[in-house]
Amino acid sequence: MAPARYQHPPQPPPCFTATPKSLIEETKQMIARNKKVQDDIVRDVKPAQATFENTLLKMAREDDYEGLESHIIGFYQAISTDKTLRDASTEAEKLMDQFAIDSMMREDIYQLVDAALQKKENLDPESQRLLEKSYKDYVRNGLKIPAGPQRDRFKEIKKRLSDLSITFQKNLNEENGGIWFIPKQLEGVPEDVTSGLEKGKPGTENEGKIRVTFKYPDLFPTQKYAKDPETRHKMFIANENKLNQNIEIFKEAVLLRDEAARLLGYPNHATFKIEDKMAKTPKTVDDFLSDLRTKLAPGGLKEIEKLKELKKSDFASRGGNYDGRYYLWDHRFYDTLMLEKEYSLDQQRIAEYFPLQNTILGMLHIFEELFGLQFIEIKGDERDALAKNFSISKGSDIVWHEDVVLFSVWDAEDQGSSFVGYLYLDLFPRDGKYGHAANFNLQPGFTIPPLSSSLSFSSSIPSSTLTTLPDGSKRRYPATALVCNFSKPTPKKPSLLKHDEVVTLFHELGHGIHDLVGRTAYSRFHGTNTVRDFVEAPSQMLENWCWTPSQLKALSKHYSYVGASYAEEYAETRKAKGEDASTKAPEEMPDELIDSIVRTKHVNDALFNLRQLHFGIFDMTVHEPASHAEIEQMPISETYNRLRKEISKLDGPEVLGEGFDWGHGEATFGHLVGGYDAGYYGYLSSQVYSADMFYTAFKANPMNGTEGRRYRHTVLERGGSREEMELLKEFLGREPNQDAFLKELGLSS
Known part of the structure; x- marks a missing residue:
C-alpha cells in the first residue's frame, strides 16, 4: 500500500464511463457552452473596449475547461473495444473540429482580438504569447482573405481536411x-x-x-x-498495401493543403506550415535534409555492401541462389543477423532481462532520481478507495480496460511533495486499438492566478476540478496516457522487451513526463504543446539512458526472478536445450551482454537515418510543389517509392520490373495526416537539440539529479509558453549547435 501522504490526491482521476449517446450529448453541450462564451463576448465588448482580459482570457479559460472533456472524448476511438463507442468518438471529434473551424473563422471575434493586440497592454510573457499566437491563428485560418467565395472555399477546405484526417486515422486504428x-x-x-x-x-x-x-x-x-x-x-x-482505402484520402489531403496555402497567399503548404516553426522557412529544412543526405549516403552504401556480403554467405550456407540484390524486405533480417553474428547481440537473451513491468518500474525510478518525482501505482482496493473519495461509483471506472496500469505522480520531498498528475499505461494490442506507440494527453494542466491578479477570471470551470494552492492560485493537474503494443504475457512468461522496444518505451515515457511536469498558465502551452520541430527533442534525449551501461544494468532483471512460475519455465527451457536446469541466470544483465548492446548503437546508423530522410524528403516533396498543377499531376505512391529507392539505396520491386507503383506506404503513414505534414523533418532536426542537451548536461553523469531538475524546470515545465529556442539557449547557456549531433552520427571527430 502507498504511504499515507500519497493516498489522497487532491484531484479526481478522469472517468471512462461514456456511452455512444453520452459522448455525442456531452460534445454538443460543450460546443454550445463554448459558443455562448464567444457570443457573450461579442455582445458585451466593442473593439474600442477590447482587452486581453475581457476578450481572449475568457475564451482561453473556456478552452482550458473544454480540454478536460474533449481530449477524453476523442481518446475513445484509439482505445475502446466497443466499435459503437469508437464510432461515436470519431463522430464527436468531427463535431468538435467543425466547431473549431467555425470559431477560428469568426470575423467578429477576430476584430476584437486584433483590437486587444493593438492596445499593447503590459501583460505577463505567457499571456502576451497567447495573445500574439491567437491573433496569428485567426490570420492563418483565413480571416485576411476577403469575405466572399475565396474565404468560403477556404473554410470548406478546412472542414474537409478535418474529415479526411479523422477517417484516415480511424482506418489505421481498425x-x-x-x-x-x-x-x-x-x-x-x-x-x-x-x-x-x-x-x-x-x-x-x-x-x-x-x-x-x-x-x-x-x-x-x-x-x-x-x-x-x-x-x-x-x-x-x-x-x-494494407490500407489502400487511404490512398485517395492522402492525395486529396495534399491537394487541399496546397490549395488552402495558396488562398492565404503562400507559394505552397510547406511555406505556410514551417513559418511558425523553429526552422521558419522551407529552405532551412531543405538545406538541412540535403546536407545530411550528402553526408550519410556514402556511409549507407558501405553498410549495404557489408550486409550484401552477409546475405551472400547466408544464401550459400542454405544452398540458395543469391541475385546480388539487397531488398527492402531483407533489411530487418540481415541487420538483426549482423548484430548477432558480428556483435554477439543475442536479442532473445537480452529480452529475458527486460520483463515489461519491471522495466517500467526501473524507468520510473530513473525519472524519480533525475526529475524529483514519485510514482505511486494505484491498483485493486486502492482504486476503489480513490474512486469512493471522489464519489465515483467504482474503481474500474477510472480506467478504460482491465490491462491499464495507473499511477499517481508526486513531487519528491526536495521539490515540495506536491501532487503532479496521473499517468496511465496501456501496453498490449487488442482489436480496434491504436496500432503504434504514442503518448496521449487526457486532461491538460493549467493555473489560474490568485484573485488579486488583474488577469484572474471567474470562469465557468467548476471549482471541484481545481486545487487551491498556498499562493491563492488554482491549479488543474494533468492526466496522460502511454498507448503501446507490446507482446502480451503468457502464463509461462511475462511480456519481454527487445532492446529497441525498451528505447521506444523510454521515448514515449519521455513525452509522458513532459506532459506531467508542465506548469503553464494556459493549457494551450501545456507539456508537449510545443512547435513540431522541437517536441521530439526531450524524448529523443532521454533515449540516451537506454544506451548507458549503468542504467541498462539498473533497468534489467531476469524474468526468472519475477515469479516462481517464471523460474520453473526458465528451468524447463534450459532442460529442453540439454542444459543444467538447476543453473540460475544472473539476476542483473551481465556486463558482456550490456557491452554487446552499447557497441551496436550506431551499427547501420546511416541506413536508419537515410530511412528517416526518405520520410522527411517525401513529406517536403508533396508539400512544396512549384505549382498546384504539379501536385495534381504527381503520382504520389510512385514518388514515395522512387524517393525511397534513391535515398535509402535499398532495392524494391521496381528492380524486378514491377515499376514504382508496387506499394502505397504513404497510405499507412499516420504522421503526415495527423499533424506532422511539412514537419516530419522535425524527427531529424530535433536530434540536433537532443544531442546538444545530452552532451552538455548529462553525458558525464546521466544520473545528475541537479542537472535533471534544472532541465525539468527550465525546459519541460515551460512547454510552449516561451520560444523554444530561448528555452534551449537558457538551458545550454549558449546558442545550440550541431557538434554533438554530427559526432553521434560519426560524421565528425
Whole structure:
C-alpha cells in the first residue's frame, strides 16, 4: 500500500464511463457552452473596449475547461473495444473540429482580438504569447482573405481536411489484416511469438496454418527472424498495401493543403506550415535534409555492401541462389543477423532481462532520481478507495480496460511533495486499438492566478476540478496516457522487451513526463504543446539512458526472478536445450551482454537515418510543389517509392520490373495526416537539440539529479509558453549547435 501522504490526491482521476449517446450529448453541450462564451463576448465588448482580459482570457479559460472533456472524448476511438463507442468518438471529434473551424473563422471575434493586440497592454510573457499566437491563428485560418467565395472555399477546405484526417486515422486504428503461413514458412520466428498467433481451425482452408497480422508484435519479429525470404517479401509488400482505402484520402489531403496555402497567399503548404516553426522557412529544412543526405549516403552504401556480403554467405550456407540484390524486405533480417553474428547481440537473451513491468518500474525510478518525482501505482482496493473519495461509483471506472496500469505522480520531498498528475499505461494490442506507440494527453494542466491578479477570471470551470494552492492560485493537474503494443504475457512468461522496444518505451515515457511536469498558465502551452520541430527533442534525449551501461544494468532483471512460475519455465527451457536446469541466470544483465548492446548503437546508423530522410524528403516533396498543377499531376505512391529507392539505396520491386507503383506506404503513414505534414523533418532536426542537451548536461553523469531538475524546470515545465529556442539557449547557456549531433552520427571527430 502507498504511504499515507500519497493516498489522497487532491484531484479526481478522469472517468471512462461514456456511452455512444453520452459522448455525442456531452460534445454538443460543450460546443454550445463554448459558443455562448464567444457570443457573450461579442455582445458585451466593442473593439474600442477590447482587452486581453475581457476578450481572449475568457475564451482561453473556456478552452482550458473544454480540454478536460474533449481530449477524453476523442481518446475513445484509439482505445475502446466497443466499435459503437469508437464510432461515436470519431463522430464527436468531427463535431468538435467543425466547431473549431467555425470559431477560428469568426470575423467578429477576430476584430476584437486584433483590437486587444493593438492596445499593447503590459501583460505577463505567457499571456502576451497567447495573445500574439491567437491573433496569428485567426490570420492563418483565413480571416485576411476577403469575405466572399475565396474565404468560403477556404473554410470548406478546412472542414474537409478535418474529415479526411479523422477517417484516415480511424482506418489505421481498425486495420486488422494479416497473412496465413504454414509453420515452415515461419522458421526462425521465435516460439514466443508464434505460440501467441491465431491458428487455423480444423476443417477450414487455413487448417494447420498460422496467421501473422500487421500489428507490430507480429510484423517486426517476422521481418527480423523469418529465414524464408519469400515470407519476408510477402509480409513487406502486404504491409505496404494494407490500407489502400487511404490512398485517395492522402492525395486529396495534399491537394487541399496546397490549395488552402495558396488562398492565404503562400507559394505552397510547406511555406505556410514551417513559418511558425523553429526552422521558419522551407529552405532551412531543405538545406538541412540535403546536407545530411550528402553526408550519410556514402556511409549507407558501405553498410549495404557489408550486409550484401552477409546475405551472400547466408544464401550459400542454405544452398540458395543469391541475385546480388539487397531488398527492402531483407533489411530487418540481415541487420538483426549482423548484430548477432558480428556483435554477439543475442536479442532473445537480452529480452529475458527486460520483463515489461519491471522495466517500467526501473524507468520510473530513473525519472524519480533525475526529475524529483514519485510514482505511486494505484491498483485493486486502492482504486476503489480513490474512486469512493471522489464519489465515483467504482474503481474500474477510472480506467478504460482491465490491462491499464495507473499511477499517481508526486513531487519528491526536495521539490515540495506536491501532487503532479496521473499517468496511465496501456501496453498490449487488442482489436480496434491504436496500432503504434504514442503518448496521449487526457486532461491538460493549467493555473489560474490568485484573485488579486488583474488577469484572474471567474470562469465557468467548476471549482471541484481545481486545487487551491498556498499562493491563492488554482491549479488543474494533468492526466496522460502511454498507448503501446507490446507482446502480451503468457502464463509461462511475462511480456519481454527487445532492446529497441525498451528505447521506444523510454521515448514515449519521455513525452509522458513532459506532459506531467508542465506548469503553464494556459493549457494551450501545456507539456508537449510545443512547435513540431522541437517536441521530439526531450524524448529523443532521454533515449540516451537506454544506451548507458549503468542504467541498462539498473533497468534489467531476469524474468526468472519475477515469479516462481517464471523460474520453473526458465528451468524447463534450459532442460529442453540439454542444459543444467538447476543453473540460475544472473539476476542483473551481465556486463558482456550490456557491452554487446552499447557497441551496436550506431551499427547501420546511416541506413536508419537515410530511412528517416526518405520520410522527411517525401513529406517536403508533396508539400512544396512549384505549382498546384504539379501536385495534381504527381503520382504520389510512385514518388514515395522512387524517393525511397534513391535515398535509402535499398532495392524494391521496381528492380524486378514491377515499376514504382508496387506499394502505397504513404497510405499507412499516420504522421503526415495527423499533424506532422511539412514537419516530419522535425524527427531529424530535433536530434540536433537532443544531442546538444545530452552532451552538455548529462553525458558525464546521466544520473545528475541537479542537472535533471534544472532541465525539468527550465525546459519541460515551460512547454510552449516561451520560444523554444530561448528555452534551449537558457538551458545550454549558449546558442545550440550541431557538434554533438554530427559526432553521434560519426560524421565528425
